[in-house]
Amino acid sequence: MDESKLIQSIQKGDIEAYRHIVEKYQSPLLRYVVSLIRDTDLAEDAVQETFIKAYKNLQSFDRKKQFSSWIYRIAHNSAMDAVKRNRSVPFDDAILAEPALRVEPTIAEEIDAEITSNQVSECLYELPLKYREPLVLYFLQQKSYQEIADVLRASTTSIGVRITRAKQKLRAICKRKGVTP
């Protein structure tokens, strides 16, 4: 069924239709949130919270707009909230780069083989969140500039600039670490 019609039926009270939405978005959202907060447990909680928030506020969703951008924005907010709530979990990017605080490889592999199986991911996590987030959305989540702009509440120009800078920074980090992307 078309996503817009699915949303419409949920808005009209078809609870079971929401299962399809959760099933469709759970994996990409989990990958996205893990890339933001690098803690699998927190990420899972944040994703669950995302689906609950989305359901609660589904009547405010404008079906003319993209649902994926809307739910990614909620996921972004939930991830940021999770970090704020768990101050013990380091959010500073420099600290995040410490090996001891990284996501365990075995779990991370389940979450996203694309990220962890590649050495480039180590460089990616050293990028400041400002640059990492649009890069993850663009390359790993295959979002368009417009969709990223909607999620991050920025202009497409700004997103383009951030992605270009992110690539340059990533290249520099990889070079410093002796990793060939």
Place this chain on the structure above:
Amino acid sequence: MSTKDIVNSVMEKIENKEVKMRPKWHFTLLTTSLVAGIVSLGVVAGYAIRIILINVTIASSSTPRYGLRQQLAEMTSNLPIEATLIAVAAIALLIYLIKAKSELYKYKLRWIILGAITLSIIVGILFTLILPGHMENRGEGSQQHTPRGKRIQKQ
């Protein structure tokens, strides 16, 4: 928790009515209170801007400016109390709905207040530009005094 658990956990909460969808009126109320608050604050800001401008003009003038003093007295006595009350109520309701009831698109309270003030000043300036006559002539007294002001200017 596996990804499968997320589906079951979310659906369980929805099916057990632990999580309920907010009705449409909640969001309509949110938007209405925002618009009402901004418009009302704009009216109040418009009056405030006019009063400040008149005060500045009087203070910087070498002549007594009786006309302006009269106008100032009228504006002060005809302050739109109802608009102020609507503005305060609407902004309070908006903050309550955002902070207590809505978890989406969180903005810090200071940004909401700052945004509301900025918008109201802009709307206020627009009001003073578009409706200066309305604001000056509010009330019966002003209708009597405005022609006299014009006569003074002619002399």
